[in-house]
Amino acid sequence: MSGLVTGDAVVLGLQPARLPSRALALVIDLAVIWTVYLLLSIGLALATASLDEAAVMAVSIASFLLVLVGAPIAVETLSHGRSLGKLACGLRVVRDDGGPIRFRHALVRGAMGVVEVLFTFGVIACIASLVSERGRRIGDVFAGTLVVRERVPAARGPMASPPPPPWLVGRFSQLDLSGVPDDLWLAIRQYLTRMRQLDPAVSWSMAQRLAGDVAERTGTPAPEGVPPAAYLAAVVNERQARDARRAFTAATREAASSPAASGPTVAAPAAAPAATTVDHPDARSAAAAAGSTPLLAPAAPAPVHVPRTGTSGGFAPPA
Structure with a gap:
């Protein structure tokens, strides 16, 4: 044994x-x-x-x-x-x-x-x-x-609930399952995973009792002609499908609201010192001769010395 x-x-x-x-x-x-x-x-x-x-x-x-x-x-x-x-x-x-x-x-x-x-x-x-x-x-x-x-070899994974008959899949999509407590879900899963090991009469009576409990909590009687075990399997399958949809929706919303959803974030480089516009008359004339805009002197470790004209700020006034 x-x-x-x-x-x-x-x-x-x-x-x-x-x-x-x-x-x-x-x-x-x-x-x-x-x-x-x-x-x-x-x-x-x-x-x-x-x-x-x-x-x-x-x-x-x-x-x-x-x-x-x-x-x-x-x-x-x-x-x-x-x-x-x-x-x-x-x-x-x-x-x-x-x-x-x-x-x-x-x-x-x-x-x-x-x-x-x-x-x-x-x-x-x-x-x-x-x-x-x-x-x-x-x-x-x-x-x-x-x-x-107490310690047995874990050769087999946890037994999963058997799938419902194909003609019952999606039939209970409108059923309100919010009133079914967690302990009843646990009892149903345990029964479904072990129902083939039970005596047929005991299995049928347990399935009827559990199906009656689910119908009482949902307020909707079990359909006529549907075996109680198949009804329980279909209800469990419906709840698992709803949980999967909620988890997928939550993951999608989280991914859409995260900063990474708009593309990779590139760290902005440190602000460099503003370029100095050399607006000296000689510089403007040289730029006009070259057909370009006034010269922009990029920041350098050594400051650019521009001849002063007596105004404050070190910039030449416009001509």
């Missing part, structure tokens, strides 16, 4: 973990737990050296229950099924319906793990995992849990 199916015949994208990955995660967890337990035992032995034998035995039992039994239960409860070994191997403990585990699930798994794992060195757990179809040990069976893989 490659997937997890709920009681409503909905296939979840969860893959049960098999024995090799679970064994590796268990080895990592046991290595960490036994290391902590040995260090704690040495510390307690030094701290309780002056106590009597009964007190030392009580402290030893308490440390055993606290570290080897209580610590895994607390870690799985607080991390919602992820111990250190499972986190390293990409595994997680979930309920049979795919939900996160709670304290009672972790308690049952931890209590059964003392017998399955600690007392028998994991032999019973390995045998039960090999016999079980979904790789569950006895603690998982009693707790109603399952160890699944």
Whole structure:
């Protein structure tokens, strides 16, 4: 069995973990737990050296229950099924319906793990995992849990919604979809991507319910004779087409209003000093002889010296 199916015949994208990955995660967890337990035992032995034998035995039992039994239960409860070994191997403990585990699930798994794992060195757990179809040990069976893989190879892309029948494309262009909430759109897309994996009767009932919800939110009943799944696919296709048109229109307006729409922007060069018009009588006569306009002296590092005639500003008055 490659997937997890709920009681409503909905296939979840969860893959049960098999024995090799679970064994590796268990080895990592046991290595960490036994290391902590040995260090704690040495510390307690030094701290309780002056106590009597009964007190030392009580402290030893308490440390055993606290570290080897209580610590895994607390870690799985607080991390919602992820111990250190499972986190390293990409595994997680979930309920049979795919939900996160709670304290009672972790308690049952931890209590059964003392017998399955600690007392028998994991032999019973390995045998039960090999016999079980979904790789569950006895603690998982009693707790109603399952160890699944969180990291799966991304060989396939996200499943897209199936296209509607060609005769329904564009038929709902006048339908008001503004009242349909996002969670209903999400439910419709999830149904359309997984409807071929559902039982036919369950698929038909879910499609009818979702189509009724859409008709109630839009105020327009579904057309007679149109299958509910095809109606949902056509409505989703219409909304995607509208979103695409709005995105294209927005991009076009933004491109038209941007400065780059009128051509490449060329940086204006720094303003050069104004050219000096040499209006000296000699210069005008030379220009008239040449049949051109008065000479323009371009700016140069060295200023052009023109003979002064007694007027202010350094320019000769007109003749």
